Amino acid sequence: MSRLLDSTPRADGFRMPAEWERHDRTWMLWPRRPDVWRQGAKPAQRVWVEPATAISRFEPVSVGVDHEQFDNARALLPPDVRVVEISQNDCWMRDSGPSFVTDDAGAVRLVDWRFNAHGYGLPAWDKDDRVPRKIAEIEGVDRYRAPLVLEGGSFHVDGQGTVLTTRECLLNRNRNPELTESRIEEHLKDYLGAETVIWLERGLDPGITSGHVDDVAMFVRPGVVALGLTDDPDDWRHEVLAEDLAILERSRDAAGRSLEIHKVPLPAEVVLTEDEAAGIDVVDGSLPLPAGFAQAATYINCVLCGGGLIMPTFDDPADAAAAAVLGELFPERQIVTVPGREVVPAGGCFHCITQQQPSGGR
Amino acid sequence: MSRLLDSTPRADGFRMPAEWERHDRTWMLWPRRPDVWRQGAKPAQRVWVEPATAISRFEPVSVGVDHEQFDNARALLPPDVRVVEISQNDCWMRDSGPSFVTDDAGAVRLVDWRFNAHGYGLPAWDKDDRVPRKIAEIEGVDRYRAPLVLEGGSFHVDGQGTVLTTRECLLNRNRNPELTESRIEEHLKDYLGAETVIWLERGLDPGITSGHVDDVAMFVRPGVVALGLTDDPDDWRHEVLAEDLAILERSRDAAGRSLEIHKVPLPAEVVLTEDEAAGIDVVDGSLPLPAGFAQAATYINCVLCGGGLIMPTFDDPADAAAAAVLGELFPERQIVTVPGREVVPAGGCFHCITQQQPSGGR
Secondary structure, three states: OOOEEOOOOOOOOOEOOOOOOOEEEEEEOOOOOOOOOOHHHHHHHHHHHHHHHHHHOOOOEEEEEOHHHHHHHHHHOOOOOEEEEOOOOOOOHHHHOOEEEEOOOOOEEEEEEEOOHHHOOOOOOHHHHOHHHHHHHHHOOEEEEEEEEOOHHHEEEOOOOEEEEEHHHHOOOOOOOOOOHHHHHHHHHHHHOOOEEEEEOOOOOOOOOOOOHHHOEEEEEOOEEEEEEOOOOOOHHHHHHHHHHHHHHHOEOOOOOEOEEEEEEOOOOEEOOHHHHHOOOOOOOOOOOOOOOEEOOOOOOOEEEOOEEEEEEOOOOHHHHHHHHHHHHOOOOEEEEEEOOOOHHHOOOOOOOEEEEEOOOO | OOOEEOOOOOOOOOEOOOOOOOEEEEEEOOOOOOOOOOHHHHHHHHHHHHHHHHHHOOOOEEEEEOHHHHHHHHHHOOOOOEEEEOOOOOOOHHHHOOEEEEOOOOOEEEEEEEOOHHHOOOOOOHHHHOHHHHHHHHHOOEEEEEEEEOOHHHEEEOOOOEEEEEHHHHOOOOOOOOOOHHHHHHHHHHHHOOOEEEEEOOOOOOOOOOOOHHHOEEEEEOOEEEEEEOOOOOOHHHHHHHHHHHHHHOOEOOOOOEOEEEEEEOOOOEEOOHHHHHOOOOOOOOOOOOOOOEEOOOOOOOEEEOOEEEEEEOOOOHHHHHHHHHHHHOOOOEEEEEEOOOOHHHOOOOOOOOEEEEOOOO
16 A cells, blocks of 8 residues: 655655665666667667666666566566566656655655656656656555655765755756755755755756766765766866865765765766767657767766675776775675666666665664 | 466466455456447446455455556545556456466465457457566566466366366357367366366357356355356346256266355346447447447356455346345355446456455465
8 A cells, every 4th residue: 555645754754765775676667768779779778687687686676667668678687677567758767766765663655756857858757757656556655745856866865864966956947946945955854854965066967967966976874975086177077076076075964074085986978979879769859869979977876786886887997996996985895897888878877777665674 | 576487387286266265465457448438438437446445445456557547546546455557458357367376385376378358359459468477577476378368257266176167268269269178178277276177058248258157157165156047038048047057067076076056146138328339439340339239247247355245236126136145155254235337338247357366375
């Protein structure tokens, strides 16, 4: 049974756990839009199998799939990955999916944010907006419908009262033009069970996500943040990240702590080739993805699951250094690297295509 | 995790429990075809809520719904009924849905029969045929794909090795023209975990289901059968049922018992009015449902759930007598009557729109 609740998680004693806390499973969707994914999404589907398989070695994985792709997804994914029918406009489970919250008694509920497909005016997002309610029904989890447009990739939590986000995204007029910064901050606190919001300024992806924080930084544990950085002053990302670093250096979290900040190298941007771009359908209202389209890739966009960390690689010289840094930051986790290039041009990587369902209790 | 198994339930020590054994839940689908259900299925949807609500007072109910009807079904059904997305061509969960089997250790699996929309040549049934595999994934239940076309409404089991069915349906050339009677009987035994098949001759619905047994007779408990009967020799159903009665009287079940047979009165046939027929879409390849179309209604087409029995009524003088007979046959159950007229013209009643998921173990 899934009830629709009209209170807030904070009022009910619920909070969103950090991603390193124990999960019941990870949720994913399944790519198939020919106007987003080249060659009818066939290369993307093959790529999707890899993080799904990698995560499933650490914890259960459920993949929501359109009816039309049900048999194909079932055939491609390993047998221990659960495949359930969930209609979708696109496949960004982090963003269209729910944020789960828990209380100290071990209950699990979910927050169903409004979703508008990242605000850049796609023809439709009605199916994506219904993903959280369908998961709530399947799992028998009560649901809060939050009164703001928000994607799971636009914030991180430390599970102890601190939220990390960017002004570029949350204050963008393509999301909640009627809400002030202070009202948005109140909603974040109410629906994530938090007390402190740290506002970074910009992200690395102005074009698609309007600067999601999950391309920029992540909590490693309470009081500790990992931030993507480049030392090259001619790289446009240098200025963005230096500004965010400065904010982090002067911020305090909900416990009053200064933050310990670790730098993770950045790979080169991913650029769509002529051949890749030629395989993408042209559809009125969809975001054009022409040859030469460049998108920021980042190792920060990784997945924590069970005792694992699934890190994207980009056939880039920085791959090995990033894996080494993340291995030091998460010494108790097995670092599993999976090629992520196919995902990036559409606006994200493995963190963007997953959503953890925490176990109840701390 | 749902594995596709290539053995058979009988070989693995599994059997289909009788409907009176303990359930985890009852499954249903959701009507919406405008070429089957009048007025865009709006009256049928209102009717559907009543058995779903009645059953949910005795055990959990899950309703599979198309994406397009998800919000509407969620709004109409009570909150404690689970609504999950399952694409469908039509809504006969008894027939397109799985048959669950269990073993003595308490394991639950399901049989996924081939489905061809009752063999009368509808334009499509690809979505209905995938209902069992989707339920298997949601529930994490292993699945047998049976090598024959069969609907759950075309047989009953006593849970102790006996199957009751009709030749009119199972030997109809619109189902498995390549299989002999003895081969079909072997498949029934293999996939239902049974030893004895009692072959009745005809059912009451030659036009739509080709004579499903669940309009005719049901097991009350091992060795005891209820049969719909009319005393009117001018009623065309009299001859059909007298023949089936004679077969039952000379049959023995898997335990070698003669059967104790109880007669349940029949209501008058349901006839589509001009007004009703005018509300049904005309679609090439669909079964025409014109004004004057008559369909056999029956109280036998009822639902056992928890401590309840959900019996359809037809605003017929026989309603009360049937409820009294079923009350005597199932003295430990609460008899709940629900109007069933809206369902009948499309070819069935409450038994046809439900499927029990048994609990593991005896």
